[in-house]
Amino acid sequence: MSIRRSGGRPHVVVVGAGFGGLATVKGLRHADVDVILVDRHNYHLFQPLLYQVASALLDPSDIAHPVRSILRSVPNCDFRLATVTGVDLEQRIVRTTTGDLGYDHLVLATGSATSYFGNQALAGRAYGLKDLGEALALRARVLDVFEQASRTTSPDERRALLTFVIVGAGPTGVEYAGALSELVHHVLKRDFPDIDVSGVDIVLVEAVRTVLSSFAAGLGRRAEAALRRKGVRILFDHLVSEVRDGEVVFASGDRLAAATMIWTAGVSGEAPGGMEGVERAAQGRIRVSPSSLELTGHPAVYAVGDVAACAGPGGRPLPMVAPVAIQQGEQVARVIAARTRGEPDPPSFHYRDRGSMATVGRNVAVAQIGPLRLSGLIGWMAWLFVHLMSLVSFRNRLLVLIGWAWNYVFYDRPVRLIVSPTPPSEIAGGGPTLP
Amino acid sequence: MSIRRSGGRPHVVVVGAGFGGLATVKGLRHADVDVILVDRHNYHLFQPLLYQVASALLDPSDIAHPVRSILRSVPNCDFRLATVTGVDLEQRIVRTTTGDLGYDHLVLATGSATSYFGNQALAGRAYGLKDLGEALALRARVLDVFEQASRTTSPDERRALLTFVIVGAGPTGVEYAGALSELVHHVLKRDFPDIDVSGVDIVLVEAVRTVLSSFAAGLGRRAEAALRRKGVRILFDHLVSEVRDGEVVFASGDRLAAATMIWTAGVSGEAPGGMEGVERAAQGRIRVSPSSLELTGHPAVYAVGDVAACAGPGGRPLPMVAPVAIQQGEQVARVIAARTRGEPDPPSFHYRDRGSMATVGRNVAVAQIGPLRLSGLIGWMAWLFVHLMSLVSFRNRLLVLIGWAWNYVFYDRPVRLIVSPTPPSEIAGGGPTLP
Numbered sequence: 001m002s003i004r005r006s007g008g009r010p011h012v013v014v015v016g017a018g019f020g021g022l023a024t025v026k027g028l029r030h031a032d033v034d035v036i037l038v039d040r041h042n043y044h045l046f047q048p049l050l051y052q053v054a055s056a057l058l059d060p061s062d063i064a065h066p067v068r069s070i071l072r073s074v075p076n077c078d079f080r081l082a083t084v085t086g087v088d089l090e091q092r093i094v095r096t097t098t099g100d101l102g103y104d105h106l107v108l109a110t111g112s113a114t115s116y117f118g119n120q121a122l123a124g125r126a127y128g129l130k131d132l133g134e135a136l137a138l139r140a141r142v143l144d145v146f147e148q149a150s151r152t153t154s155p156d157e158r159r160a161l162l163t164f165v166i167v168g169a170g171p172t173g174v175e176y177a178g179a180l181s182e183l184v185h186h187v188l189k190r191d192f193p194d195i196d197v198s199g200v201d202i203v204l205v206e207a208v209r210t211v212l213s214s215f216a217a218g219l220g221r222r223a224e225a226a227l228r229r230k231g232v233r234i235l236f237d238h239l240v241s242e243v244r245d246g247e248v249v250f251a252s253g254d255r256l257a258a259a260t261m262i263w264t265a266g267v268s269g270e271a272p273g274g275m276e277g278v279e280r281a282a283q284g285r286i287r288v289s290p291s292s293l294e295l296t297g298h299p300a301v302y303a304v305g306d307v308a309a310c311a312g313p314g315g316r317p318l319p320m321v322a323p324v325a326i327q328q329g330e331q332v333a334r335v336i337a338a339r340t341r342g343e344p345d346p347p348s349f350h351y352r353d354r355g356s357m358a359t360v361g362r363n364v365a366v367a368q369i370g371p372l373r374l375s376g377l378i379g380w381m382a383w384l385f386v387h388l389m390s391l392v393s394f395r396n397r398l399l400v401l402i403g404w405a406w407n408y409v410f411y412d413r414p415v416r417l418i419v420s421p422t423p424p425s426e427i428a429g430g431g432p433t434l435p
Numbered sequence: 436m437s438i439r440r441s442g443g444r445p446h447v448v449v450v451g452a453g454f455g456g457l458a459t460v461k462g463l464r465h466a467d468v469d470v471i472l473v474d475r476h477n478y479h480l481f482q483p484l485l486y487q488v489a490s491a492l493l494d495p496s497d498i499a500h501p502v503r504s505i506l507r508s509v510p511n512c513d514f515r516l517a518t519v520t521g522v523d524l525e526q527r528i529v530r531t532t533t534g535d536l537g538y539d540h541l542v543l544a545t546g547s548a549t550s551y552f553g554n555q556a557l558a559g560r561a562y563g564l565k566d567l568g569e570a571l572a573l574r575a576r577v578l579d580v581f582e583q584a585s586r587t588t589s590p591d592e593r594r595a596l597l598t599f600v601i602v603g604a605g606p607t608g609v610e611y612a613g614a615l616s617e618l619v620h621h622v623l624k625r626d627f628p629d630i631d632v633s634g635v636d637i638v639l640v641e642a643v644r645t646v647l648s649s650f651a652a653g654l655g656r657r658a659e660a661a662l663r664r665k666g667v668r669i670l671f672d673h674l675v676s677e678v679r680d681g682e683v684v685f686a687s688g689d690r691l692a693a694a695t696m697i698w699t700a701g702v703s704g705e706a707p708g709g710m711e712g713v714e715r716a717a718q719g720r721i722r723v724s725p726s727s728l729e730l731t732g733h734p735a736v737y738a739v740g741d742v743a744a745c746a747g748p749g750g751r752p753l754p755m756v757a758p759v760a761i762q763q764g765e766q767v768a769r770v771i772a773a774r775t776r777g778e779p780d781p782p783s784f785h786y787r788d789r790g791s792m793a794t795v796g797r798n799v800a801v802a803q804i805g806p807l808r809l810s811g812l813i814g815w816m817a818w819l820f821v822h823l824m825s826l827v828s829f830r831n832r833l834l835v836l837i838g839w840a841w842n843y844v845f846y847d848r849p850v851r852l853i854v855s856p857t858p859p860s861e862i863a864g865g866g867p868t869l870p
Contacts, residue, residue: 042578042853059494066851068626078629081582081853098586124859133857140856143477147516151533191503194513395841395849399834406830414830416501418477418516420856421575422568424559 009034010104010340013094015084015272017044017067020305020325021109025077027333032340035077036101038094042067042081045132046391048322049400051172054135055179056143056187056413062399064132065392084110086273089298095274105300105336108271108286109329112306112320115266115283125243126263129172138262140418142180145259150192156257162200163258165248167240168265169206170214171358174223176262177204178361181230186411203256205235207265212358212366214319219366222375226360240265267320269307281309281317291348292335293328302335304328310349318351322390327351357383362408444469445539445775448529450519450707452479452502455740455760456544460512462768467775470512471536473529477502477516480567481826483757484835486607489570490614491578491622491848497834499567500827519545521708524733530709540735540771543706543721544764547741547755550701550718560678561698564607573697575853577615580694585627591692597635598693600683602675603700604641605649606793609658611697612639613796616665621846638691640670642700647793647801649754654801657810661795675700702755704742716744716752726783727770728763737770739763745784753786757825762786792818797843 010033014021017039025037043064052058071077082096087106094101114128127141128134142164149161164180166173181202189197204211204227211227211234212220227234239251240261248256269285271278279287279296286303288295288310295301305325312318327349334346355369357379365383367374374382384404391397406412445468449456452474460472478499487493506512517531522541529536549563562576563569577599584596599615601608616637624632639646639662646662646669647655662669674686675696683691704720706713714722714731721738723730723745728737740760747753762784769781790804792814800818802809809817819839826832841847 042582042851059496060852060854061494061850064852064854066626066849069849069851072625080586081579126859128859131857132852132854136854136856137858141858144516147477151515190507191501393849395847398837402833402837412830414501414504414828415496416477416504417495417499417567419495419499419567419571421571422566423572423576424561424563 011102012105012336013038013101013103014107014109016109016111018109018111018305018325019322020329022070023326023329024107024109024304024333025074027330028336029074031337033076036080037077038080038082038084038096039067040083044070044392048387050135051129051176051179054129054138054176055183056139056415057407058400058403059415060132062396062403065396070392084272088274089301107332108303108307109305110270110272110307112267113270114263115268117266122243126261129176129262129264141260143416143418146188146192150194159199160246160257161259165203165205165256165258165261167205167261167263169204169211170264171212173204173264174211174358174360177202177227177232178230181232182361183413187413201233203233203235205238205240207239209236215356215366216368216373219368219373219375223358223360223366226364230361271307285309285317292345293332293349302332304332312351323354324351357386359383446537447540447771448473448536448538449542449544451544451546453544453546453740453760454757455764457505458761458764459542459544459739459768460509462765463771464509466772468511468771471515472512473515473517473519473531474502475518479505479827483822485570486564486611486614489564489573489611490618491574491850492842493835493838494850495567497831497838500831505827519707523709524736542767543738543742544740545705545707545742547702548705549698550703551698552701557678561696564611564697564699576695578851578853581623581627585629594634595681595692596694600638600640600691600693600696602640602696602698604639604646605699606647608639608699609646609793609795612637612662612667613665616667617796618848622848636668638668638670640673640675642674644671650791650801651803651808654803654808654810658793658795658801661799665796706742720744720752727780728767728784737767739767747786758789759786792821794818
């Protein structure tokens with residue numbers, strides 16, 4: 001246990017090494033503070049490309065970058081690999097699995113997690129697509145059901161094995177549906193000559209009547225048409241109520257035999273424990289002031305990104321996207337730096353919306369950038385460029401570019417591996433840890 | 436259950452998609468037989484570079500290639516993802532976790548596994564380095580003990596956490612010791628500015644008085660000197676007798692506080708069950724005839740590679756290396772093809788030794804190719820070239836080359852990720868499988 005708040009420079013604890021946490025830490029690089037960045041993983045994940053790991057196109061290391069490597073250029077920041085178990089807002093202590101951390105300023109950049117709306121049966125049977133572990137499990141699952149389908153002699157079982165239900169037609173659901181279709185029709189078709197891939201059923205389930213409802217209506221319709229051309233079946237106005245072994249049950253009572261369900265329909269802000277008395281908005285997000293991004297009644301405790309509910313234009317909370325997290329992290333860094341110098345707070349936070357994009361596959365993406373609406377090949381090239389340039393390092397950019405070029409030229413998705421670490425503790429119980 | 440032997444073309448079952456199994460399958464491409472290749476993984480692993488995955492230099496997909504992708508050019512071969520649970524030599528049936536396979540010809544290319552000489556405590560606490568799962572677990576372990584060392588306030592605990600005991604100074608032990616030293620001194624040193632890496636103790640333990648005892652004596656001494664220059668401590672004439680939590684105990688009674696032990700000192704042939712009556716040589720390898728590579732008393736059952744004990748020049752069994760497996764696989768394919776055509780067996784198997792190589796790190800490798808002895812930079816360049824050219828695909832070659840160039844120029848080992856798949860069954864028990 002090491003409580004770091006002990007006179008001297010103010011101590012800033014930043015929880016979460018996603019877009020928001022990293023922006024905060026980098027923004028504080030020249031401030032007269034000591035920063036500790038806490039994350040339960042030792043890498044920063046470029047989440048917008050996670051679905052490409054899940055569809056066997058990219059390697060984990062193409063989109064995940066070691067946090068310590070990023071922090072080499074931030075001398076006043078230490079990293080702590082730990083899971084935050086709670087926050088004591090009275091004592092100003094963050095409790096973690098590897099000891100307590102005192103703070104003068106606390107920045108919560110804990111992001112969001114897949115939400116099953118409290119349905120535990122759903123949580124135990126659906127594949128999420130929010131972190132690297134989930135993406136690797138989904139990649140292995142898709143490959144494994146094809147292996148099972150190649151062995152079975154029962155047509156019913158084969159049909160269920162080759163039915164993939166993707167719930168939620170937001171960007172993640174749409175992008176994964178397109179990528180899965182390409183994996184099946186360009187690659188697995190050749191890997192499994194015994195399987196007739198025209199029998200593969202990729203079903204995108206959406207509660208409302210549109211795909212990409214956060215986009216302009218015309219772009220949603222274009223994405224919808226592109227998905228249909230790829231053979232994706234879209235079920236509008238459908239709600240999933242239950243998942244059993246090999247079966248998805250809809251609220252209407254209809255059933256669909258499907259071995260694999262991917263859930264992209266709900267996310268909720270992931271605040272640590274000890275936040276019970278704190279004001280929440282929809283989706284469990286912590287309400288913050290639009291000026292300093294502080295929690296009401298808790299000065300010097302800030303929240304940024306998906307976990308924060310910050311009212312945008314029209315009073316609606318800003319969306320859970322990377323640019324919001326990055327701009328909010330920069331704002332919190334400005335606020336803390338100003339306060340450390342005894343200066344007044346910087347101007348209030350104002351989100352600059354640079355637009356949104358989603359890709360449906362080869363040559364097809366939709367993008368809205370200010371008044372501009374792009375789709376088709378132009379949208380796709382804009383999508384490629386923006387995502388490539390946003391990656392953390394030159395190495396990431398180079399390898400992702402090679403991966404994309406490889407896929408584009410050879411219609412190949414090379415990372416079709418079913419693999420897990422096997423530590424010795426699995427062999428004989430009792431891992432090799434120190435007493 | 437599908438027994439495939441049913442008249443028509445002879446059925447060949449090949450167990451294992453390593454070097455030996457793939458050579459057999461490819462050699463039978465134009466033979467008038469139906470082949471089934473069985474492996475418990477869906478990829479072929481280029482094992483000679485496995486230590487580079489374990490030392491955070493290469494991604495799994497750089498050295499693992501989907502079996503089904505390789506088999507696209509072998510139309511008479513099906514793949515079966517399954518673990519072989521036994522062989523019924525009387526009934527000529529291979530039993531697997533996904534059904535039985537009848538055979539007319541059976542080729543065992545099951546390779547070898549880490550052997551702890553029956554010491555279960557050792558097996559439960561030591562890290563092996565024979566398959567991809569083990570390499571990923573070891574990579575995560577090394578990164579995790581550095582994280583632990585950065586947090587601890589006890590100097591004794593830190594010293595133990597930063598002590599790595601590598602048992603066995605054969606090629607795997609030597610190559611991993613050199614790679615681990617470079618990971619520590621070039622990369623982790625910068626990731627963990629709080630840790631004094633001069634306190635990191637990499638200890639290579641060997642029962643005899645030489646490293647690389649299978650190489651010419653002069654080359655072993657050069658490798659030894661190179662390791663010492665890298666700060667690797669070598670303990671000759673030492674036997675490990677026990678491993679406890681955080682402590683390695685030697686046969687002499689000496690103890691060494693070390694949180695991590697890597698075991699490369701023993702391998703044994705990995706034959707399936709049902710082989711009890713079959714003649715074995717040292718290390719559990721199956722004895723085969725040097726002409727047809729068949730098991731004594733079991734015609735049409737062949738063994739190739741690490742699992743086979745085939746007498747070479749001087750009567751000693753051939754070493755467990757990829758070229759032996761490849762050449763034996765090609766021989767078995769020739770034997771089966773000839774017998775299928777009703778022709779006499781091809782000439783007896785004769786191993787062409789193309790040499791051995793091992794690298795100790797940047798710019799240093801040793802190689803013996805016929806009468807040629809290479810070391811230092813020349814040896815290293817020969818090592819690079821041979822390994823690069825042996826990789827399965829152009830993509831593997833390209834990505835490995837980029838990985839190596841990146842490491843060489845930037846002294847970086849970019850794949851420093853602690854990550855595991857997290858399937859939904861871990862969240863709520865009971866995975867999403869069909870009934």
